[in-house]
Amino acid sequence: MKLLAIYAGLILAVGVPIFFSFYVRPPLNLAADSFFKNVEETINQGDITFLSFDFGPGTVAENGPQAQVVLEHLLRKKAKVFILSFYALSQPFLVSISKAVEEKLQKEGVFVTYGQDYVIIGFKPSPELFLQSVLGAKDLIELMGRDFRGTPLKDFEIGQSPFDYTAIKAWFQFSGLADMLQTYIRFLETGKKLKLYHGCTSITVPESYIYLDSGQISGLLEGLAGSSWYESLLSKYFPTREPNQRLLLQFTSLTFGQLYIIFLIILGNLLSFFGRD
Amino acid sequence: MLAQYLLRFLAFIFGGYFVFEFFSPQSWKESLQLEKINPVVLNALTTVSAFAVGLGVINLFITHGKRVFGLYRRWFFSLVLLSSFLITTFCGFYSFVYIESRNLQIKFLEALETNSFEVLSIKHPSIARKIFLACPIQDSSCLQILKDQLNREIEQSKSGLVSNIFKVLSEGLLFPLGAAMFSLLAFYIASASYRAFRFRSLFGLVLLASALIVILGQNSLWLSQFEFFLDLRAWLLNNVSMAAFRAITFGALIGGLILAIRIWLGMEKLK
């Protein structure tokens, strides 16, 4: 019975903001702030960037919004974006997130064309194999071959000019999977040969800081808090843009949920202190 | 004894290839054409691992098949599991084979523009036979119609019954149920916070304080409004937490390195 009350309290705490649709402003997140400013200052029109959506249904709650805000930022800056994944269960998100961003931008009159501004490579098995090949390949268009529908990349405008890894301005990787980030760091020799930006789930935030400090990753988005602050920065830099209400709603719920958990910890300890369990 | 030597030899060769490839100078890599051989070797080794997936499938069938055919308790759920497995696999493979066979025929037709039919039919006899039965090879308009028809069939199959079933299974069940299963953990965190998290000592207090700083530092409603608190959170994560985790990482990496070297040199008994 007590357990049910705890569960019901949790649903109430996180559910009330969702069902009554009220929002709080996300607080400053230093890592996301630095990430945004890095992208804003270093990525220019025509720069080649890679986005890896290495997340599935288990972590889409945190990685999905990260991928969405960063993709939107890159497309607004008119960078050339190649979207791929090394996780089989991420395939639907490659299309759904890209489509959602494209539709959002088109509503604002920012026209983005598949095959010209971005292309979805799709799922590539065996990240060790592919990432090692990236550093050795003379033409990455040939290495990637086709998009997720099987159309040769050379048929698209984005695939007209061959390029190697030195032309990649930045690689953005979003994942909550154990060891995935380490695979990129090991086989792409990030920090030395390539700039890697990482969007992680909240669980791996303390772990990711060791790579941020060593320069092996150039930027870090910390779960939902990071993507919420990034979202608010996008609204600040592009004032005509419509904010992502769903993301702000999720962050508001998270805020209340965290306070509820803290309340439970304190309540449990107080009751235990006074001898009642 | 001979088997032990064979296993050590295999371990040394297959492990040593990557060690050699990593440590060898660029001139050696160029002369041995390692950059061209490497993808093939990696693909081949990944293939070996990929075949292990079948072991899980066989195990699944043995475990749940016994329950179904032996009519054990809850045999119905095992039947549901095996049925959903078979339906998913069938739908996936059927769509794939349907689309890929038509894709190959389209590619054969495209290749006819630069190669003769005789040359291609020797290399790909089964595809050539299908094309030959559908159209006279000299009739280019018939070949174009065939190509358009194949493209149409591929497009239609994407919204066909089998594709729709696969879509329902993946988007209607697999992804949402996966997310829901993971989200149960939130409830367990809540119950653990109430029942198990006790700060009876200095150590518990330190753990809790650190957790509170990290949580409240990204919480809109309270202490994060003060810049000092945000700096404190960042300092904690960038210095203390990062240093401690780096120490753990060093231990893990060095331990991993030692284990990898032991496996490579055949010092770990696998039998």
Next chain:
Amino acid sequence: MSLEVFIVLLAGFGTLGVYSFLIKENSFFRLIEHIFIGIAAGYTPFYVFQNFLWPKVFVPLLGLNELYGVDVEFPTFERLAYIVAIVVGLFFYAQYLPKRLQILVVIALTISLAASAGLAIKGIFTELVPQLQSSFKPILVFNPEFDFLESLSNIVFLATLLLSLTYFIFTLYSSEAIVSRRLLTVAKILLLICFGAFFGSTISARLSLLIERLVFLKEEWIPALLGLF
């Protein structure tokens, strides 16, 4: 009812079925659990075949590379490598054969593990060396004047790193042979700060998963359900 609406309704009922476990374990949850495992188990072999085995192994093996417009440098070597790989891969199934053939399983395991070990040796160096390099921080920082806070941070960092490393030395000596018990207590506290940070982060991660599902139920499932009436 369109397919998309059906998918949303199914997803919502499935989600609620999973949450029914919180009240009590029940047959509906069991049914959903088994369906989920069946689909997940069926998805993986198909994806491995479609995305790896077919394009990377069977296409070159069957000589279809040319049709896909892929130039191959060493076709004979490639075909031989894949045939050997398939044969070795099939060795895994020798565990269902008589006992004297079990050595084949060990051969396949040895090759897989040795290759992983080789890759790990390569990977660990590229991961470890930059970590070591960035751990050497100056104790006294001048920017150009003496920066007390930065220096203190670096000292705390180095102390935490060294004490935490010492705490985990099990192999050759016990930690107490190297530093005093008081310093080990300090090391424990510093490690607990790290674990506290992990715990705090984990709470956020788990809550995010629940929130995503609730948002789905509110914004997609409930409108789809109401749309039926």
